[in-house]
Amino acid sequence: MRKKIIIVEDNKDVQEAFKLLIETKTNDYSVINTYDNCEDALSNLKSDLPDIVLMDIDLPGMNGIEGTRQIRQSLPKTDILIISVHENSQYVFDALCAGATGYITKNSNHTQLLKALDEVSAGGAPMSTHIAKLVVKSFRRESESPLTGRETDVLNLLAEGKSYMDIADQISVSKDTVKFHIKNIYLKLQVSNKIEAVTKAKSEGFI
């Protein structure tokens, strides 16, 4: 049985192009409905029961990211493939955080789009090279923290404005130990005071 697809896209031409492409070039998918806004798509969701949603981001009314969030809540097993003109990191991360399965750009060619559908069906997460780089970079950053667990704890408390003594009490070690950790934090972050350490750690995503 063919996988059911719905398209949420406010540009009629793009909508038709995708539909035509999917209906003619493959036998594995069938576009059962198209919508030009999230609201309409959501109200028919329970009757459509799509396997895959092709979702635009810039939509009148509710945007595609919020739409993604709501579809996810309603049908957690449905895959949502974002097809957007935006390649900036914020959109990509927001979309992925909202529960999008993949994120490809509108300038992708036909082969790439169909490949993306197959990837989604196979449990993959298709995204363009550029997008993939952004995502990889974000993950690398998260795991790249040079700080040990303890140091991260200390730095978080420092960021709250706590004194060495406060921190010592809170994590049940001596004041000198806190000092020791902070000295190491400064070394690793190449800074020499609390403010710089907190600012740098925040900007690098360590805390």
Place this chain on the structure above:
Amino acid sequence: MRKKIIIVEDNKDVQEAFKLLIETKTNDYSVINTYDNCEDALSNLKSDLPDIVLMDIDLPGMNGIEGTRQIRQSLPKTDILIISVHENSQYVFDALCAGATGYITKNSNHTQLLKALDEVSAGGAPMSTHIAKLVVKSFRRESESPLTGRETDVLNLLAEGKSYMDIADQISVSKDTVKFHIKNIYLKLQVSNKIEAVTKAKSEGFI
């Protein structure tokens, strides 16, 4: 002589609708060119020499906000009126920061659009009620800072990780004066150390 208008809008229908509206309903404006992306508009800017640019935000390639910035640089006296579907604060502020003269939403009716053009010509800054509220709110927040100018300067330097001495040198006052300002900052923000002061001031938008 009629004011020269160019339209930057990727949707042909909207483009045509605006053009028709302006050409038929008024004698004060004339649409001399339409573009569906910023790049094309920019390359003809010096020959078009428009008085007013009607600018969409979601455009293929360069977005309308960046486009606004570049048109401003090239023709500072040209007014740019953003016509967008987005009503969220970030877009509005980014657009206004980029140098947009006004910001109206696409669901504005014909009368409102023409009124906006007249307002722009008269040196005004047309925006919908909702948008205006956002802007007003942002200004209220900005002027709500309890800190004096000097205190704000000091706090900004403090936020960079500078010591009292560093700050004193930088703003050419004594270390004790810096201390004095910082004491007042702590009082006003109800905090008792640098980190808390910086964190609070940042979250409240004072720095």
Place this chain on the structure above:
DNA sequence: TGTTGTACTACCCATAAGGGTAGTTTTAAT
């Protein structure tokens, strides 16, 4: 004219913070 807000200077004092050095213990990997 006097008041108020802002900016500034100058002390005192106790504690916090930053930097150096020297170790022990725990835990995880080889």
Place this chain on the structure above:
DNA sequence: ATTAAAACTACCCTTATGGGTAGTACAACA
């Protein structure tokens, strides 16, 4: 069993920080 990293404790010393108090100078405002 050995090593290495992480976590921890302790001491020294100097400077930075924060809090208190007491003033002066100047411009805006009533």
